[in-house]
Amino acid sequence: MSGLAATPRSTVPGGCGELAVLRERGRREVFCGLAGIIWLHRKIQDAFFLVVGSRTCAHLMQSAAGVMIFAEPRFGTAIIEERDLAGLADVNAELDRVVTRLLERRSDIRLLFLVGSCPSEVIKLDLSRAAERLDQLQAGRGVRVLSYSGSGLETTFTQGEDACLAALVPELPAEAPDAPPSLLVVGALADVVEDQFSRLFADLGIDSVRFLPARHADEMPPVGPSTRVLMAQPFVSDTVRALEQRGAKRLTAPFPFGAEGTTAWLAAAAEAFNVDPERFRTVTALGQERAKRAMSRYRDQLEGKRIFFFPDSQLEVPLARMLSRELGMRLTEVGTPYLHRQNLAAELALLPADVVLSEGQHVENQLDRCRAQKPDLVVCGLGLANPLEAEGLTTKWSIELVFSPIHGYEQAGDLAEVFARPLMRRARLEV
């Protein structure tokens, strides 16, 4: 066997015990970073995402994203055509024309992202320079133009959000050097979740809390040495690194999934802001209790069940931690497209020592392992879910974990239900 067939395997020492990591390189079955546009365009309400790419990119956006959104979305594709490939100067002129037409049509747009794709990267179209040029051209209209890459050559699925947020960081206003400490929560959350967290932080006495991305282009948070960064999503590592370069300090915490994860996440902030432990207990007690009560409803269905994760969103490790510790599920393989040891340090420490982590993917080999394991529940992408169901496995397609509010105390029960539902369904069907 050679090359793809022989996957290099290595065991890397874990943070707590020896966590075996199976590093895989081969055929993947994941979305590219362009897919992040689907939730980002809803989150930043006056932004437009213009993919500079091929017909494939446009097709991906509407197929993968749900053709059903029948209002005109705030994203589109500038499709590169044969004549654009003839000369690069021409492409830039074309891009200017397309952007001008777009902004004339959509006067509500305040922030325009030029989003790089595989083809634009291969033809070395410099979108950052194009963005600078267009930014100057469009300054009169009050439109900022930025760029990032969502290409499948560079990014998988949720990494597109990281690239987008990282592109915002240099644009963020500077926080005054003598400003009191402020908290910056990084990673797009549903508005309702943001509001829940805001109330909790306020109850803890942490007043200055901001979110990246903000809901509007002109509300993006300031950053500086007094900024404390709390990651809400495990995949925003480039963004956090860029924030650190602007002086911000990163707080290490598990991610806010389940009662335990949410409490630990809030605790990291509370500690950084010197919140009195008694106050912390008082403020979080009700939420913890509600989350545990909501989750307990699903514990019977999930306890002891074996779960297998295909890599999709980088949410796999925190979710596996939550499922194993709070719902009693048994982890077989936990796949992640990319394992960021520093960001996940607190999570990895909480995983059972015998878990198999896999990073990257060779989808055929992973399918073989999955079939051999015969797990009770498989978490996978949309391309694999129905074929696995047809083979008799029970699946939870991972996309819901990215599109639904799953963070925090009030969503803990919903999150458990996401995993319990396929099992309940299978138990219920008699045909």
Added chain:
Amino acid sequence: MQLTVWTYEGPPHIGAMRVATAMEGLHYVLHAPQGDTYADLLFTMIERRSKRPPVSYSTFQARDLGADTAELFQETAREAYERFKPQALLVGSSCTAELIQDDPGGLARALNLPIPVVQLDLPSYQRKEIWGAAETFYQLVRALCAPHAPKPGEPRPAGAAGAKPRCNLLGPTALGFRHRDDVVEITRLLGELGIEVAVTAPLGATPADVARLGEADFNVVLYPETAGQAAGWLKRTFGQPFTTVVPIGYGATRDFINEVAQLAGVDPSPVLSGVRSRLPWYSRSVDSTYLTGKRVFIFADGTHAVAAARIAAEEFGFTVVGLGTYAREFAREVREAAKRYDVEPLITDDYLEVEAKVAEAHPDLVLGTQMERHIAKRLGIPCAVISAPVHVQDFPARYAPQMGFEGANVIFDTWVHPLMMGLEEHLLTMFRKDSEFHDAPSHLGGALPSAAGAETDASLPGSEAVSLNAESAPSSPTSTTLPASLTWVPEAEKELRKIPFFVRGKARRNTERFALERGVSIITVDTLYDAKAHFGR
């Protein structure tokens, strides 16, 4: 560079995947970066297939560029052969791989696999999905059938005496609009005529089956979009004639029967005399009187658009007010048809242009694709889907062909139901004040614009399920921009709301147009009825 929000067709390699996925025993090795694997979910989620498409992607990444992408492709091809043991291999590039100019055909041939390897050159920056499907099927047919071709000038061997005439069914693919059921219906129809189907391809065929295509007496081209080119080559190479009528609609099915009967040398009259479709009777029934002259806008792939226009005009008594296609390859056919119905043909792949034309035409019914379903919903017009691209709900569990006599029945139901819903909505709206109908449930889902609420003519809330994610439809305001010079007096506004919602937008636009044209700035109840008298209906 073309700015697009929605697109009717994917890139050409998606067309190739539709052919590969339709077949058995074939594997497609696609040189592509990881993101291109999204295409799998078209088949597993939208078409709800239970198997993964038989496609292996080479999944190259940035770090592979300029180093070993070619080697990566070869490894993928070798591994795919070893794992799946296909009878034949398709190899090609997606848009990104096309730019890095590896040569999948040469690379695969260098592996010396013991099976036929068919190289696909699908120029992504010029061509689209339908062309890609046609080209893939053509290349496959050529590669697999050529070894069995008779020498030039050699006549077709005569069939055995007394043997049934045999034909192939060409064109059905994966992700096609009702292809699965059309094949069943047409196979049965041909059976009634005493004609045997030798091979159906690509849907359900193996490469070995495709290699036998030349043995049949003639070809039935079900979908000229995908099979036209291959049928032409088979005619030149094997002397097989092929059908030109697509049996969609009652009249077209009868024409088709006559055409195949002639090609097969059988008598069509027993089949033609048996009454098999309810469409002619349903169209004549008194209930259908309200269909008379309903103005219908048609936009689809070439074949379905042309067929729908004929059905609409001849079999429903509709008036065709718009006819178009996104498939430029079929522009000629659609232009010719448009001439017959005296409408301006609309050949475009820009859905915004289609939307503008639909709004301008004020049709009673839109027959189109998934895109037109969006457009019609925005404009509050009933709609039926007649062509790809489609949505998961257009792959129904029940038997629902479009072709043949049963297809005509299905089409009758599919087109009439949205209009009936319109009629019922009308009644619900009329009786809304009646206590019995208070808060009457609506067929259209979502909330009807309430009489008291601010109503805009393009904001019917849609409740259609968002397909692949849990988001709800965004509530972007789509209020019409009232010319600054126009004002509706409250009484006129109130009167307007009494008009059924599905013609209300049209009434509003007509009234405003009427007012503007006459320099009237205050719209009163009289203006409303003056305009109604002027425009009719």
